[in-house]
Amino acid sequence: MMRDCPKCGSSQIEEGYQLDKGHGETHVGAFIRGKPDKRWYGYKVAKQDRLEITQYRCKRCGYLENYAK
Template sequence: MKRSCAKCGGKLERGYTPEARDVTYKVDQWIQGEPKKGIFGFRLKGARKIDIEVWRCEKCGALEHYAPGK
């Protein structure tokens, strides 16, 4: 899919921003609903999760984030 930058109209290239988890990395995710605090951070069990796509403009460097879902 071809995308254009909303700021300057330049060409966007797809990438991602990693989320550090202990000694591993995952792609950042969008989580549906309000945050629910738990003992060790947020409770995510049962929440709808969608990986976030990050697109960077080759011309101006602007980043655009999308959670396209399925």
């Protein structure tokens, strides 16, 4: 995880996440393995291929780093 900002060297890092908005639903933003598989109902995503993204933000310069686990 990000401890010091690689851009400005600050150690003031806060954890967060990004919201994805869909059709009346909100999700934590995710990384999806592989290529997009578009179907008539939307994108087909296998559960095991979806990894929620955690973000770390530098409070000094605003740099964001993403981790998908």
